Amino acid sequence: MASARRVKLVNILVVLAGSGLALLAWTQPWVNAEVAQSGSARQTIEVAGATAAPGVTALALAGMALAGALSIAGPVIRLVLGVLGVLLGSSVFLSAFLAITDPATASAGAVTDVTGIAGTESVVDAVVSASLTAWPFVALLSGVVIAGAGVSVLVTARHWPGPTSRYQAVRFAPADPDDSGAADAAGQERDSIDDWDGLSRGEDPTGPR
Numbered sequence: 001m002a003s004a005r006r007v008k009l010v011n012i013l014v015v016l017a018g019s020g021l022a023l024l025a026w027t028q029p030w031v032n033a034e035v036a037q038s039g040s041a042r043q044t045i046e047v048a049g050a051t052a053a054p055g056v057t058a059l060a061l062a063g064m065a066l067a068g069a070l071s072i073a074g075p076v077i078r079l080v081l082g083v084l085g086v087l088l089g090s091s092v093f094l095s096a097f098l099a100i101t102d103p104a105t106a107s108a109g110a111v112t113d114v115t116g117i118a119g120t121e122s123v124v125d126a127v128v129s130a131s132l133t134a135w136p137f138v139a140l141l142s143g144v145v146i147a148g149a150g151v152s153v154l155v156t157a158r159h160w161p162g163p164t165s166r167y168q169a170v171r172f173a174p175a176d177p178d179d180s181g182a183a184d185a186a187g188q189e190r191d192s193i194d195d196w197d198g199l200s201r202g203e204d205p206t207g208p209r
Helices: 002-026 056-070 075-101 108-115 120-126 135-159 180-200
Strands: 029-035 043-048 127-132
Touching (some): 002 075, 002 135, 056 075, 108 120
Antiparallel strands (some): 029 043
């Protein structure tokens, strides 16, 4: 049982780590594009992951939510979440792969914002060179990590311990009029009420009755 619990924890942490890594990579620069326009000097534009692969942020956040769901899901739902993890990781991988294989097209949004050049073909023609940073490869790795964790969930989830309940149902039993404890409690309640009434009239509740 302890080993199964450890496997569950490791899978959840791996999903969280992969998703966090993807989100971090998304915020960093992915491409340095050198753009040349007729009649003007060349300029270098830094393209962030938010522009090169805008869908990565939603995928990373979904991965974090997936990790939370895995911690409380039952056996059948775990399998569904495992499949979802594979799909999320594959999508992150694909987004990074497309940016790596075609950095000029991935830079189109940033180039348009800076230069005003519109249209993907026009932007690609204006990009003289596009060099990649390490961050798209980090995103690529995070996709592999998330997808691998999803596969691990599918393989091991049936052995995981179920979610524990911190609360137990409260059982109610009918009151016994002959119960001495109930009678004592009722008597104490009446005494307290009498003491309060006497105090409101200016009487000393500690004095003789």
